[in-house]
Amino acid sequence: MKLKKYDSINVIPFIDVLLVLLAIVLMTTTFISKGIIPVSLPEGKNAENIKLNKEVIITIKEEGNLLCNNNIQGLYNIENHVLQFPKDTPIHINSDKNAKFELFVSVLDMLKKNEYSNISIVTKK
Numbered sequence: 843m844k845l846k847k848y849d850s851i852n853v854i855p856f857i858d859v860l861l862v863l864l865a866i867v868l869m870t871t872t873f874i875s876k877g878i879i880p881v882s883l884p885e886g887k888n889a890e891n892i893k894l895n896k897e898v899i900i901t902i903k904e905e906g907n908l909l910c911n912n913n914i915q916g917l918y919n920i921e922n923h924v925l926q927f928p929k930d931t932p933i934h935i936n937s938d939k940n941a942k943f944e945l946f947v948s949v950l951d952m953l954k955k956n957e958y959s960n961i962s963i964v965t966k967k
Contacts, residue, residue, distance in 0.1 A: 898924055902937040902945050921952050929957055936964045 900920060901909040910920040924933070933953060937946050953961055 897932040897934060898927060899934045899936060900949055902935070902941045902949065904938040904940045906942060906945060908945065908949065917948060917952060920949075921956070924953070924958065925956060930960050931958070933958055933961045934964050935961065 899911055901912070903909070907915065908917055908920060909915055910923050914920055914923050935946070935949060950961070
């Protein structure tokens, strides 16, 4: 029996492998972009809640209301709340475009007075 000579390479299996690798890459990048992988956690009787206070969000509404993490109101209460965090905690300021600039300056003064330096102003593109 004579061996058959191949003049070309069959690329169909190669394309199949590349498509599988592409699918794997696309699936893992969606998990990375969301930052979470959905997992159904089991329940435990002695479980403790994890504190996820990694950042502080201060909101200045158009009417002049000040909110911190959507529940703490008033500059004095916000200052007491913010003082519980380390000085390098990220602080995001969401200010309505029609809010008084004086409120914005008072929030920045309070943060600078307490030596917080990781402050960012949230804007819309």
